[in-house]
Amino acid sequence: MHKKLFIPGPVEVRPEVLEQMAQPLIGHRSKEASSLQKRISNNLRKVFFTNSEILLSTTSGSGLMEGAIRSCTAKRAAVFSVGAFGKRWYDMAVSNNVPADLFEVEMGQAINAEMVNDVLKTGKYDLIAVTHNETSTGVMNPIDEIGEIVKKYDDIIFIVDAVSSAAGTKIEVDKWGIDICITSSQKALGLPPGISLCTFSQRAKERAEKVKNRGTYLDLLSLYNYIQKKDYQYPSTPSISHMFALDYQLDYILNKEGLENRFNRHLELAKVVRNWAKKYFDLFADENHLSNTLTTVKNTRNIDISELNKELGKRGFVISNGYGSLKDKTFRIAHMADCTMEDLEELLVNINDILGLD
Numbered sequence: 639m640h641k642k643l644f645i646p647g648p649v650e651v652r653p654e655v656l657e658q659m660a661q662p663l664i665g666h667r668s669k670e671a672s673s674l675q676k677r678i679s680n681n682l683r684k685v686f687f688t689n690s691e692i693l694l695s696t697t698s699g700s701g702l703m704e705g706a707i708r709s710c711t712a713k714r715a716a717v718f719s720v721g722a723f724g725k726r727w728y729d730m731a732v733s734n735n736v737p738a739d740l741f742e743v744e745m746g747q748a749i750n751a752e753m754v755n756d757v758l759k760t761g762k763y764d765l766i767a768v769t770h771n772e773t774s775t776g777v778m779n780p781i782d783e784i785g786e787i788v789k790k791y792d793d794i795i796f797i798v799d800a801v802s803s804a805a806g807t808k809i810e811v812d813k814w815g816i817d818i819c820i821t822s823s824q825k826a827l828g829l830p831p832g833i834s835l836c837t838f839s840q841r842a843k844e845r846a847e848k849v850k851n852r853g854t855y856l857d858l859l860s861l862y863n864y865i866q867k868k869d870y871q872y873p874s875t876p877s878i879s880h881m882f883a884l885d886y887q888l889d890y891i892l893n894k895e896g897l898e899n900r901f902n903r904h905l906e907l908a909k910v911v912r913n914w915a916k917k918y919f920d921l922f923a924d925e926n927h928l929s930n931t932l933t934t935v936k937n938t939r940n941i942d943i944s945e946l947n948k949e950l951g952k953r954g955f956v957i958s959n960g961y962g963s964l965k966d967k968t969f970r971i972a973h974m975a976d977c978t979m980e981d982l983e984e985l986l987v988n989i990n991d992i993l994g995l996d
């Protein structure tokens with residue numbers, strides 16, 4: 639039996655989207671490939687509220703995270719972490735010989751703009767990296783407020799990991815001053831894993847031109863330059879099958895569901911899970927900074943989460959245990975991509991039934 643995924647990636651993918659990937663392939667140097675890629679970029683600009691260029695990568699989101707911090711740090715990166723994924727970005731910098739410092743807050747808390755200001759005013763940094771939606775703790779950082787601070791400094795490149803939030807909640811890339819905003823296919827976009835994409839500003843381009851040793855495959859400047867010269871074709875063979883699915887899904891998101899409706903649906907789903915969590919357990923994250931795409935529930939009843947998942951599995955559902963050190967202390971319910979209220983309520987009814995809650 640297929641288990642419906644309520645884990646924060648990969649997510650449940652609509653059958654029509656899956657079917658797109660079974661189409662016969664086209665050559666990646668064909669006119670059709672150029673127009674497919676251009677259409678995807680134009681539509682993604684709408685999802686991100688940006689005029690920046692879009693870059694696609696046949697890697698998961700981590701590929702672009704590594705590429706971004708390496709390609710655009712000339713002096714030193716300040717990485718702000720609120721959990722597992724922020725920490726991972728710092729480790730990527732270190733392993734690529736990119737000078738970096740890590741700034742952390744307590745798990746469950748968000749980054750505040752004041753903290754960013756204090757770090758930037760030292761003058762030591764020329765790039766900051768922030769996780770928008772921390773998938774381990776269920777915290778959503780105030781990227782708009784952080785962006786206002788970053789704008790006070792001329793030479794800071796602002797890169798954002800929006801892997802588990804983009805297309806599930808509004809991110810206004812240009813208004814918030816984000817230079818590179820990264821996401822993966824298998825989270826709120828509702829596609830299979832295997833491709834990722836980011837916005838790439840002119841400032842990011844100009845910065846990368848000053849950085850030596852940007853690597854090859856994940857050198858964002860060379861990707862940018864190549865697609866300008868070659869009518870949006872990529873230097874190496876991209877996952878064309880993912881592009882078919884992405885193209886189809888973007889049309890659905892923008893023209894069938896509508897962006898605002900999609901963001902609202904995510905928020906409504908989030909509210910239901912938050913209320914459920916508060917009634918029977920508790921929320922792990924700071925209530926002022928809750929994620930709209932997943933909820934990390936504090937395991938106040940000390941339930942056996944793997945046992946719960948085993949029982950859920952028999953009924954055709956799967957949720958996620960806590961991440962890393964939070965493994966048994968929390969569990970996570972993702973409510974992203976094309977999840978409906980009906981799907982979610984069915985899940986919660988089953989959890990209540992298994993745990994004997996009412």
Ligand SMILES: *Cc1c(COP(=O)(O)O)cnc(C)c1O
Pocket residue numbers: 646647698699700701723769771772773799800801802822823834
């Ligand atoms: C899933 C996730 C990642 C990793 O993305 P991959 O596509 O698996 O490489 C990074 N950051 C956040 C916030 C995530 O949720």
